[in-house]
Amino acid sequence: xxxxxxxxxxxxxxxxxxxxxxxxxxxxxxxxxxxxxxxxxxxxxxxxxxxxxxxxxxxxxxxxxxxxxxxxxxxxxxxxxxxxxxxxxxxxxxxxxxxxxxxxxxxxxxx
Amino acid sequence: xxxxxxxxxxxxxxxxxxxxxxxxxxxxxxxxxxxxxxxxxxxxxxxxxxxxxxxxxxxxxxxxxxxxxxxxxxxxxxxxxxxxxxxxxxxxxxxxxxxxxxxxxxxxxxxxxxxxxxxxxxxxxxxxxxxxxxxxxxxxxxxxxxxxxxxxxxxxxxxxxxxxxxxxxxxx
Numbered sequence: 001x002x003x004x005x006x007x008x009x010x011x012x013x014x015x016x017x018x019x020x021x022x023x024x025x026x027x028x029x030x031x032x033x034x035x036x037x038x039x040x041x042x043x044x045x046x047x048x049x050x051x052x053x054x055x056x057x058x059x060x061x062x063x064x065x066x067x068x069x070x071x072x073x074x075x076x077x078x079x080x081x082x083x084x085x086x087x088x089x090x091x092x093x094x095x096x097x098x099x100x101x102x103x104x105x106x107x108x109x110x111x
Numbered sequence: 112x113x114x115x116x117x118x119x120x121x122x123x124x125x126x127x128x129x130x131x132x133x134x135x136x137x138x139x140x141x142x143x144x145x146x147x148x149x150x151x152x153x154x155x156x157x158x159x160x161x162x163x164x165x166x167x168x169x170x171x172x173x174x175x176x177x178x179x180x181x182x183x184x185x186x187x188x189x190x191x192x193x194x195x196x197x198x199x200x201x202x203x204x205x206x207x208x209x210x211x212x213x214x215x216x217x218x219x220x221x222x223x224x225x226x227x228x229x230x231x232x233x234x235x236x237x238x239x240x241x242x243x244x245x246x247x248x249x250x251x252x253x254x255x256x257x258x259x260x261x262x263x264x265x266x267x268x269x270x271x272x273x274x275x276x277x278x279x280x281x282x283x
Contacts, residue, residue, distance in 0.1 A: 009189075009190060009191060010191060010192040011190050011191065011192060011251075011278040012192060012251050012253065012276060012277065012278050013179050013180050013190075013250055013251045013278045014179065015179075015180065016190055017180050017183045017187035017190060017280060018185065018186075018187040018188075042128070044268060045268050046135070046139065048200045048202075048203070048268050048269060048270060049136065049139045049140060049143055049202065049203045050139060050142065050143050050146070050147065050202055050203075051143060051147045051150065051151070051200060051201050051202025051203070051204070051205060051225075052150060052154070052199065052200070052202070053197055053198065053199050053232075054198045054199070054200060054268070054270055055198075057198035057270070057272070058196060058197055058198045061196055061198065061272060061274075062196060065194065065196070065274075069192070087192060089255060089274065089276065091255070091257045091272070091274070093258075
């Protein structure tokens with residue numbers, strides 16, 4: 001996590017232990033839509049016959065989530081926040097082979 | 112002008128894939144029928160091993176909790192988001208068993224086992240990640256389960272995505 005975000009606290013609790021929220025800067029969000037390469041889709045469907053983890057999809061979603069969080073954080077930084085609290089995630093399959101990942105939270109200033 | 116060559120460029124790989132698929136699918140299905148039960152049991156055993164190892168590392172108590180942190184009075188040095196995920200699907204053989212079980216209704220044991228394994232695996236990955244990132248505890252753990260069928264209902268992929276996340280805290 002610390003490799004994506006520097007100098008900003010991101011948590012999914014309503015408060016940050018040991019810190020006090022002094023200003024609310026509104027809801028910030030970031031989303032990304034990703035699709036896997038055609039060939040990897042085929043490999044995933046072959047792997048699905050045998051069963052088990054579909055690593056290609058796990059990686060795809062991991063990368064997309066990192067990107068969504070990165071966008072959310074840069075939105076928060078643009079508003080002058082130093083923390084994002086109560087982060088939530090939403091996932092939706094927008095069309096064949098593409099997934100939308102959405103991360104949102106409240107940008108705040110803490111002391 | 113005729114564009115027959117476009118039809119060949121697009122059609123030939125698809126036709127080749129179709130032929131390979133029709134040959135490979137029955138063989139893979141047979142392989143799945145023979146190995147998937149054993150693989151499932153094996154990965155359950157491997158997961159229990161890893162769970163015991165991380166339980167040992169955290170001195171016998173599970174670091175994950177869904178508490179919101181009000182019980183912490185002082186001493187937190189840092190906090191941050193931790194998350195882990197897995198996309199996991201039942202094999203074609205297990206899907207067939209599930210389909211038959213679905214005809215009679217009631218408890219579908221095989222799907223239960225697959226999903227329980229995926230969820231436990233996601234939580235174990237969360238524990239391993241917090242260990243590598245150096246958090247002492249994870250608060251407010253949430254587990255999301257999303258259906259992962261990129262082609263809609265008729266997709267050839269049947270899998271679930273389990274996503275576990277929480278707030279890591281480090282005590283000073």
